[in-house]
Amino acid sequence: MTNLQAIGVSCYHCGLPVPSGSEFYAAILGQRRRMCCHGCQAVAESIVDNGLEDYYQHRTELPQTAEELVPEELRQLELYDHPEVQKSFVHDESGDLLEASLILEGITCAACIWLNERHLQQLNGVVSASINYSSHRARVRWDDSKIRLSQILAEIRRLGYHAHPFSAQQQEAVREQRRRQDFRGLAIAGLSAAQVMMVAVAFYAGPEQGLEPATEQLLRWFSLVITVPAMIYSAWPFYQAAWRSIVNRRVGMDVPISLGLITGFIGSVWVTFQGQGTVYYDTLTMLIFFLLATRYLERHAREKSVEAAENLHRLIPPMATRLDANQQPQIVPLHALQAGDTLLVKPGEAIAGDGVVIQGQSQVDEALLTGESRPVAKLPGAYVYAGSVNYESPLQVRVTGLGEQTVIAGIARLLDRAQAEKPRLARIADHVAMYFTSILLVAVVLIGAAWWWIAPERCFEIVLSVLVVSCPCALSLAAPAAFAAAGSHLVGRGVLLTRGHALETLARVTHVVFDKTGTLTMGRPRITATIPYHGYQAGTVLRIAASLEQASEHPLARSFMDMVPAGERAGGVDIRNHPGKGISGEVDGERYFIGNMALNPQLAYPEVAGVEPGSSVVWLSNAQQVVAAFVLADTMRPGVIELIDQLKSRNITVSILSGDTASSVQHFASIAGIGDWRAALTPEGKLTALREMQQRGEVVAMVGDGINDAPVLAGAQVSFAMGSGTQMARASGDIVLLGENLLEIDHAITTGRFTVSIVRQNFTWALVYNALALPFAAAGLIAPWMAAIGMSVSSLIVILNALRLR
Structure with a gap:
């Protein structure tokens, strides 16, 4: 040893x-x-x-x-570092760069958000961290080669908060638990306030109505006992938020509330022990009750604003039917699926992942993703999205995306980004509230000193009234409540705000600029005429053309494949691509060419009559002669003409910036009633034209869908990206139209103007109320109980006014 x-x-x-x-x-x-x-x-x-x-x-x-x-x-x-565990909640952006969706428990105020974001962003390897105050969801991006997810979660735990992967079901459970806790606090405060108010009636009656000093003292002690549960349990969130504000050197609105409560309670307890003087237990319990009731309504409004995003997550089923190698169905949990698996989706079932239909025909409901109420037809080769519901017949779907790789997850990420970014008006309100609170605390000291010199016996009462009546709750709620209600309303219509500034910028728009292809038009050319030659039948030439085009990635190829089912197409042999001209290949033992005239220039091409501007002619030929001509034309989206008329009625200028040919752009512009258009523009040319408009003082909203629209979408003051467009366009857009209804653009602009109007009304009311209430309270004309009612009613008016946007 x-x-x-x-x-x-x-x-x-x-x-x-x-x-x-x-x-x-x-x-x-x-x-x-x-x-x-x-x-x-x-x-x-x-x-x-x-x-x-x-x-x-x-x-x-x-x-x-x-x-x-x-x-x-x-x-x-450490389990959260395992790739299989991360699959359901971590998005792999590129290489070692990962992004996780987390829930944070313990968030009570904006100071909590600030503390967590600041601490995480200081960690080596963390690229960004943003937390949504409404949903308590965090988006954390990190370099997995420098820091592990378990380390990030541990750092959050060190701050006194608890983080775990986002789950719609778990989030609802956490919210329900918080809702019950809030309700318990509200109930205790309400019971305390009711009992204390009954006792206070005797105090108001006073000795004139026979109240004896011994009875009065007994009632003081009784009121104290009843007030303690409200002061300790119900008011605890105010103390927590105030302490965090002080620790982080940020003067929040909970600081004057807590000061008022603590000051009033200590003063009342002192009077109770002394046996003479005025107690304010009725005012304190009433103030706590009204404040909690107002915040309960405000939290309910905020939670409604994030319901749409969480409803998307709830659409994805926890189980799915997977077909094995022998085509036998197996019911498996969602986390067991992998890209490339084949799913059997029965009528009435939700689709578990993004994918491509490989067998079956049916109607699919995509309403909660796109805002479109009508089911969408799905044939082999069509894309389907996680969370959409199959209506009519069984479908076999090959999975292409799961978990964070689905369209639904991408929409949720955009929503989180929008809700995490504060609009300019909301930031202004926060700064004003912070400065106002600081000025209020200084004013309380000065007013208290003045009354101590004038009438010491009234000093305590007046200081308490000033603290309570001037709390800037309404001012702090003025903008967030309105933007949350408006965002919730627009998401329900298939309009997804992805940037915090989008609504207030929409309110100032003076010029709307459209791309043409895929925006004003469907972006999917259709065959409007099939003209066969030399005895060929229309069905035969379509079959030959589709057999060749199925090997092409050209946008026009889909037009032919939509006309001929996969089972009727032949297998093309020796398919060759001729860039800028078309393709060639053998079908049924004979070589054919499909494309423009330059593909087979030695032939004599007939004149095709009646081709409208904006249409294209595709030629099918063999080595000897022209076999057929196909006329293809892009079709205008429904509602374009009505949209342009509505924008013009609002004195908004409308233009087209397109990379298409002048004849095609002019044709569609004349139909839509748009006089200002430019054609054959490169992405740089579009951006230059946009800058010219902005230099003239225009506030431009850009609407586009393609990769070439990404620079101009990012360059506009506010931009709309079509939900059916490219991923790059959606990422560059401030607003994403999930559906096909362009009239939602006008509705979004109207909502933006209404939202800013509501915010201004709320600001005006909050400022006028505080400007009027403070002098009256300082003059001793407002009793503490009146101050409690006034402050709470002021906040309630702001919330109810904001809810008009829903």
């Missing part, structure tokens, strides 16, 4: 004897502890660094096995 063993020195972590000469230590619970080896030292330091130091306080016995040396909580965090 070594000397150290003889004197009983054991490892603080594992309990085994510390060998002679061992110099391993770890700082635990404020003391330097001995360790038996480097391994125990490393684990102990990891426990401390990850904020799990309480493990040592709460353990009842030393670990008996090697596995027990690491706390279960720490091992659970």
